[in-house]
Amino acid sequence: MSSPCDPQYAPAGDVGAALMLIDSRLKAMYDGKPVADPEQQQLTDQLTASLGPDQARDLVDGTCTLVYMFMRWLRLAHEDHGKDVVEYVVPTLVASLRQMPKSVQPEAIPTMAGLTIAAGTGLSPSLWRQQYGEWTEAEMNALEATALLLAEHIHRLTNDRDFAVRMISEALTSSNQD
Structure with missing residues (x-):
């Protein structure tokens, strides 16, 4: 019996834009820039401010x-x-989120654990x-941090700082060709 939460019923959303944001955060992190880099935050704020409700x-x-895709890869x-x-x-994810009190509000952590x-x-x-x-404002940073931490976890496992982003990019490319 299939679940109403089966991925086949889920909207994929704008995976490309989400990947771009995560990749940008990862690059900043690997370049030694603070996670709350003012220039990076301004660009992110401009992007999100330009989005309508549907976007x-x-x-x-x-x-x-x-x-989902990161956890699927990690599960396998x-x-x-x-x-x-x-x-x-x-x-490990929960412990990392707890160490980010400026970015991730504590009340969002149980939701991110359940989501993961x-x-x-x-x-x-x-x-x-x-x-x-509905999603709460407190969960937005936590969701981004969750995706970022999962990608970084994959990078550590593979010893390749681009593996997670490349994996998704290749999946997007192959799905567009089909």
Whole structure:
């Protein structure tokens, strides 16, 4: 029996824009710039301010799609080693989010843990979250941080600072060719 949170029912959103934002944050982080780099924040603020409600929703859905795809890759990688992705990824993610009190409000962390667990068990993060009502402002930074931390986790596992972004870019390219 299929779940109402099955990814086949989820909107993909604007994965390209979400990936661009995550890639930009990763590059800044790897270049040693502060996560709250004023120039980077201004560009992000300009982008988000230019979005209408539908485009903002597409960006959120796109970020949820990234979370799903990152967790899918992590799940497969962990299963290859007889490990459970939820057991090995979610506690580290939660600990990292807790260390970001200026960016991530504490009340958003349980939602991000649930969202990541949903993705790790094959459910759509956006549909899982949707059943609890509208997104809150506090969850926006937390969602971006979650996608960023998952991508960075993949980069550490693969010892390749571009692997997660390249993986998604290649998936987008191949889906556009189909």
